[in-house]
Amino acid sequence: MKKLSAEAHAYLNDASLIAERDTWLQRMSDIFEGRENEYNAKKVFTLHGVVPRPRNGSDLYTNPADWVIECLETMYAERRERPDGFTPICISYPAYGVHYVDKVLGADVRFHAGQWNTDYLKTPIGELEMPDLDKNELWQNTKRAVETFLEADVRLPLQATPVLASALNIFINLYGQEGFIAMYEDEDAVRHDLDVINGLIREMHRWYINTVPKAQLQACAPWSRCQPQGYGQLCGCTMQLLGTDLYREFFAEPDDAVLGEYENGGMIHLCGTHTQHMETFRNMKNLRALQLNDRACEHLEQYLNGIREDQVLYVTPCPGMSLDKIMEISKGKRIILAANVPSPDMPK
Numbered sequence: 001m002k003k004l005s006a007e008a009h010a011y012l013n014d015a016s017l018i019a020e021r022d023t024w025l026q027r028m029s030d031i032f033e034g035r036e037n038e039y040n041a042k043k044v045f046t047l048h049g050v051v052p053r054p055r056n057g058s059d060l061y062t063n064p065a066d067w068v069i070e071c072l073e074t075m076y077a078e079r080r081e082r083p084d085g086f087t088p089i090c091i092s093y094p095a096y097g098v099h100y101v102d103k104v105l106g107a108d109v110r111f112h113a114g115q116w117n118t119d120y121l122k123t124p125i126g127e128l129e130m131p132d133l134d135k136n137e138l139w140q141n142t143k144r145a146v147e148t149f150l151e152a153d154v155r156l157p158l159q160a161t162p163v164l165a166s167a168l169n170i171f172i173n174l175y176g177q178e179g180f181i182a183m184y185e186d187e188d189a190v191r192h193d194l195d196v197i198n199g200l201i202r203e204m205h206r207w208y209i210n211t212v213p214k215a216q217l218q219a220c221a222p223w224s225r226c227q228p229q230g231y232g233q234l235c236g237c238t239m240q241l242l243g244t245d246l247y248r249e250f251f252a253e254p255d256d257a258v259l260g261e262y263e264n265g266g267m268i269h270l271c272g273t274h275t276q277h278m279e280t281f282r283n284m285k286n287l288r289a290l291q292l293n294d295r296a297c298e299h300l301e302q303y304l305n306g307i308r309e310d311q312v313l314y315v316t317p318c319p320g321m322s323l324d325k326i327m328e329i330s331k332g333k334r335i336i337l338a339a340n341v342p343s344p345d346m347p348k
Contacts, residue, residue, distance in 0.1 A: 002069040004152045008076035012154035021156065022215070024086040029228035031336065032264075032288060032312055041346060044332040046085030047314070048340040049158075049223035051092065052078050060095060064145040072152055084343045090222040092160035093145045095138060098235065100162040101170045101201060103138050104131055118173045125175055125182045126189025128196045133203070146211060158226065160218040161208050166234040166258070166268075167198040168242070168251045183246060190250065198254040205232060205261045224338040225267060225291050225314060232266035233291075234258050240272035248280050259286035267314070270296040278306040289314060291338070297321040301329045314338045 011017075030037045031045060052074040058066035071091050096103045097116045103109045105128065108119040121128075133139045142162060149159055165173075171194060172179050182190050208217060218226055219233030227233070234255055239247050259266040265286035271293040281287055290296075290303060291314040298320040303313055314336045317323045323341060332346045 001148075002066045004069055004072055004154070005076070008073050009152070009154065011076045011079060012072060012152075012156045014156060018156050021088055024088070025228050028086070028226075028336065031334070032228055032231075032310075034310065043084075043343040044327070044335070044337050044346055046337045046339060046341060046343045047224060047226055048083075048085055048338070049088040049090050049226055050078075051090045051223050060093065060145070061141065064093065064141045065148040068145050068148040069152065072149075072154060072157070075157060083340075085341075086226070088158050088222065088226055089156065090158040090160055090218065090226070091149060092218075092220060092222065093142050093162050095142070095162060098163045098165060098169070098237075099173060100138070101165055101197070102173045104133075104136055104200065104204075105170070105174065105197070106131060107174055120176050120178070121174050124189070125178065125186065126192050128174070128193040130196050130200060139204070143207075146208070150212070155213075155216070157216065158218045158222050159212050159216045160222045161205070161220055163220045163235065164201050164204055166236060166238075166251075167194045167201065167254045168247075169235050169238045170197045170201075172238050172241075180241070183250060194250065194254060198258065201234075202258055202261055205258065209261065219266070221269075224316065225269065227267060227289065228264070230262055230264040231288065232259050232262035234266070234268055236268040236270050236274065237272065239277060240270075240274050244276050244280065247277055252280050252284060256284045256286045259284070259288075262286075264288065267291050269293065272296060273299070275299050275302050275306070278302070281311070282306070282308050287311065289336075292316070294318055295320065297326075300326060304330060304334065309334075312336060317341075 027037055027039050030040060054070040054074050057070035060067040075089050096109050099109045099116045099118045102118040107121060109116055214229050225233060265288040267289035269291045272295050289312040293316055297315055297318050300315055300321060312334055315326055316338045327344060
């Protein structure tokens, strides 16, 4: 196994850089808690983290320990002066992308046409079984990656979970349209499999919570979804396909329970049309933030007016929602601007 160089170790434990990171996290925490501070009164908070990865390094699927060391060395090799805004350096184990949990559950996950895809399970809905994580190769590789990070004894980088997604995303990954049909025709079978999926997701979150120092733990995609300490995350992509009642009946409570594993609750990532769930979002006690990507950003004004005052929005400019329009609608309040842009002045 490779060892981290002394130079990289020193850089990744630089006390001034750690203090700077923690200052940014405190400013972010103030936004979540509705507290004023001098910086946030003048500037809109921008987030654009970096995740250095080796271009031709060890295979993260066969040698996760060396892959992690190479990531840490890359952080040192690519160090540079950061622009204005919060630019945390992060490491995450990106195996199988958004199909990570599918693979842990035993699905056939293949790389095709530039992305990962899951073959639908052939077993009937209602017969999904909890995997034995002690014997699960992917989970053991994931743990080895995290353990290598901890053994390297570096306090600056943020350590993120894989894409643990959500019960709904995984259920549809595994069953496709048959999953939607079963919600109407076989409720008991659906609930059985959702219990298995959500139980697995929560168990993996708990392992990370109990293993990674709170000051460094983040959920997936921390470069644009980094939160203050003690917050979790789930992916809500597929909920755009569900009506209000169906999501509330099957998924709202399990999703809120995942976020409830974290002491401060957490975030749901959205990337489509999800405004039909606004009332449900308001009523989820552990939901503290929504991260808007792509088409979801176009509904910024509806979210600002529809969610609770203690819920924060992460917004990324897109063709349908320019930076100027974001500023006009939000006035810079209750938002994290997830974009590699200079931090705008807070509107007068």
